[in-house]
Amino acid sequence: MEAIWKINQIGSSWKIQTCQYPHTCRAPADRFDHAQLTATIIADVIRDDLKENLELSIMSIRQLVRQRYKTVKPHYNKLWRGRELAIAQLFGSWEESYGLVTSLLEAMKVSNLGTKYQLLSNPTTHEGRRAFKCLAWAFGPCIESVPHLRPVISIDASFLSGRYQGRLLIACGYDAENKLLPLAFAIVEKEDSANWGWFMRWLRKEVIGFGKFMCVVSDRHKAIKWVFKQPHIGWNESGGECVHRFCSQHIAENLYKQCKNDEVIKTFKWVVKKKKPRRFAEGMDAITQSCPDATDYLKNVGKYRQEDKDESDKPEKVFQCFDGGYRWGIMTSNGSESLNNVFKYSRRLPITAIVEETFNKYLEWFVDRRKFALEHVNSRKMWSERVENLLVKRGNKAGSMHVTSYGDEGGEYEVKVDCERVAVVQGNHTMYVRRDFKYKVIIHSNTPPMCECLKPNLTGIPCAHVLAVCKHRNFNENQFIHPYYSASTLANTWSGQFHPYGNQNEWPPYVGPIIVPDQRLIQQGRRRHNRIPMYMDEMQGRRLGHQAHRSTRDKNQSGASSSRPYNDLVIGI
Structure with a gap:
């Protein structure tokens, strides 16, 4: 050892200073990462670009890092952690956002009169802390627009793709131009009877109002159908409070699973919108000739329990010619589906950022559409x-x-x-x-x-x-x-004014237990940003990029959890 190394003894320790021979141990040739390039440094590199473009992919982030550090190729998980840190730096940390959301909504409520929200939480083992359960909110100008909209809404849910699992529920109305007006949002853990029942009850009480008859268009999720059978929620269909109609696009999706026949699907999508009874009869005859099983499916699809032979057929829930005018021409829940796409990248953010994104999108829509409506009125046009x-x-x-x-x-x-x-x-x-x-x-x-x-x-x-x-x-x-189609009604729909809610240091102080996220809902592994492909996507040759492998378990859940108590902490009215 003394012949190779020059070693100095310093006290009780030894220090190697020089080596007389070339160093022969080398790192693997395919190792491009660097220990000092941490996720924090990556967050600093991409933060400004991520602020401009929330769609920034991991491959794009890798390119940005390599532009700064030429020979380094970070691992995928390090790039992902860097992206998560950058989001936290831009929009607040994932954990702290749950504690700030109440103050944020209070500030919005003070500056935008009529705004309503409600937050439920569960007890935790830590004193002074409550675990987030669900949140619903609706802005004042949107609530004011309800009397000017046709009495039909669509409801749907989409998954959150941030650090914590959850679902974003949306209720959407339509103006005289058939443009979308989101009425209310909610964040819940999953789609089940308890969460849909709570949201629809809150929607009826705080946004729509009791006594106003409405038509609701949705998919055939069991939890949603359960809502319209409950007399205490405010949407009892048999009690004359509303009517429930099914989205024709979702019916077409399920029909394709039954027959796998492109022509039958095209015929159904034509016949479901027809208003003339003879046109409906012609279309159904064509479907029967092509696929009798498809006719049997469509005959029973409107039932509460499709397999129940004693329940009467309900074609009015699917076909427009039997509807009675309750749909007002709205055949699908594509309005809510479109909003899911509008907020696709917002759903990757912390909860406070999601609320702020909905506010900013509302502001943009109200300003632009109010200007358009007023110009239409000033041009002396009577209708939209x-x-x-x-x-x-x-x-x-x-x-x-x-x-x-x-x-x-x-x-x-x-x-x-x-x-x-x-x-x-x-x-x-x-x-x-x-x-x-x-x-x-x-x-x-x-x-x-x-x-x-x-x-x-x-x-x-x-x-x-x-x-x-x-x-x-x-x-x-x-x-x-x-009159729902008049230009003046259109102007009144978008007449509400949004006002700034100030900086965080100006928000009303929150007095109460600290709201923290439910640690059970931390998403493991790669985030799921895209919905799972449907049969209709396969049939129409659509490409959705990387598909999420989300389990369809939530779509098949029944109302078994509807007996959960609602004795949670409630924040906001």
Whole structure:
């Protein structure tokens, strides 16, 4: 050892100073990481870029790091931890955000009057601390817009993709232009009867109001269907408080699992929106000829329990021609689905950042759409742009129709349409020919018009046949359009004003137990950002990038947990 090393003894320790021979032990050739390049340093490198673009992928982060440190290639888990630290630095730490969310919502409530929220928590083993359970919030201007919206909402849920598991529940309304207006949000642990029941009860009490009849469009999740059977929640369908309708897109998804036939799905998506009963019958006959099993499925799909043979069929829950006008033309819950995509990257953030992102998106929408609505009113337009265009299109069709009066005092008319496409049955085959076809129209003063095509009854907008009668009798067609579609109603919908809620040091102090996250909900492994692919995606050839391997267990849960007590700590009204 003395021949190789030059060693100095310092007290009781030894220090190696020089080596006379070349150093031969080397690190593996494929090792590109560096111990001193920590996740904290990576967070400092990417923080500004991440602030500008929340969609920043791990591969993009790796490129940013390599631009700074040329020869270093950090491991995936270190890049991921660096991204998590950068998010915490930009939007607050994951744990502290739960303690700040109440102060944030109180500040928003003070500056934006009418804002409502409620936070529930569970006891913990630490004194003065409560574990977060669920949170619901709705902003004042959105609540003020409810009377100006058609009485139909869609509800849906999406998963959180941050550090803690959870679901984001959304209730969405539609303005006169069919643009989305989110009414309320909630963050819960999972989709079950207890959480959906709590959110829908809070939505009825604080946002919609008791006594207001509503149509709710959703998927066929068992917990959601359970809500409309409970008399104490405020959405009892049999008690006349609302009607529940199913999303046609979700029905098409489930139907594809049954038949795996592209043509049947296309026909169903056509027939489900049809308002004319004869068109519905034609479409169902085509489905029966292609796949009888699909017809059997559609016959039972509207039931509460699809396998119950004693329960009567409920086609009104699926098909528009049987709806009775409660849907107002809203056939899917795609509004809520679209909002899930709008907040796709916000759902990766801490809870306070999610609330702030919803506020910022509302502010952007209200400013832009209020400006558009006021310009529309100032241009002396009576109806929304969508309805104006629809009236022009139907008015052009009405110009070639022939009207026969059966007595003006009775208000009964017959409208003949030239070259209408009509189905003719010949033996076992159905052929389509062009021939004259007649529709019966009934118009009385102070009542909505009636037409055999059912369009005025289902949507509140006159069809071409009614417009033809109006032209024949010199009626004012505007009296037959529902006020929900007026330009003034559109302006009132977006008239609410949002106001700044100040900096964190200006927020009202929170007095109460510290709210902490539930440690059971920490997500292990790689975060899941994309939803699992559906059969409809497979059929339509969609590519969703990296697919989440989220278990579908939550989608199959029943209402077994509905007996959980609600004696938790409640914050906010």
